[in-house]
Amino acid sequence: MYRNEKGCGRAIQNSGLDRSDVFLTTKIPPESMGYEDTKRAVDSSLRQAGQEYFDLDTGLRILLSILIHAPYGGKEARLGSWRALVEAQKAGKTRSIGVSNYGIHHLEELEEYIQSGGGGEISVGQYELHPWLDHSDIAEWCQSRGIVVEAYSPLAHGTRFREPVLRTIGGKYNKSPAQVLIRWSLQMGFVPLPKSVTPQRIQENSEVFDFELDEEDMKLLDTGEYSPTDWDPTVDED
Structure with missing residues (x-):
């Protein structure tokens, strides 16, 4: 495809x-x-x-x-x-x-x-997952059965990079909004799949293992919002 x-x-x-x-x-x-x-x-x-x-x-x-x-x-x-x-x-x-x-x-x-x-x-369940798309019920269903959860569009296609919460947390750790989102995904137990065609950003996306979001940061990113940036076949009733 x-x-x-x-x-x-x-x-x-x-x-x-x-x-x-x-x-x-x-x-x-x-x-x-x-x-x-x-x-x-x-x-x-x-x-x-x-x-x-x-x-x-x-x-x-x-x-x-x-x-x-x-x-x-x-x-x-x-x-x-x-x-x-x-x-x-x-x-x-x-x-x-x-x-x-x-x-x-x-x-x-x-x-x-x-x-x-x-x-x-x-073995694997892949979903659009980021702080502004609450698929926690599906993620928990999979993780409780030992199914690896992969997060596609973990950067929400860059549509949330100007969110104040990302700027605040990024400033705290001297990290970019993308790095904060990837780190959030990792700490949620997901396998994030960030996408970029820019070598510098690809490199930056890998530099997320030298910091850890604390409990307060994770709570701030628990928005409860349900806003897909892609399609959402999970709600298909057929």
């Missing part, structure tokens, strides 16, 4: 890094929901990323995770897609499988299917 699988695959091949040190995630797009379409999407993604084979030197495939992008298509399509991911995992095509943008009702539907013999394990 983002047209970047081939580029990422080439970058990994040329990086010189041990493939077991790299974690690559891709998604099943909404238009590929359902068992057969998801099977085709998995194989297409692996071909695009150049990861459809095992490394002959190390015997290790890159740490690959495949997520269902959104809970669209209805129950039958959702569970069919999950069945295809379970089969892909058993075939060694991916190390872990998970979901993105699933509401609690979608998660419980999938959990019931798994427990009734559908197989697989939800």
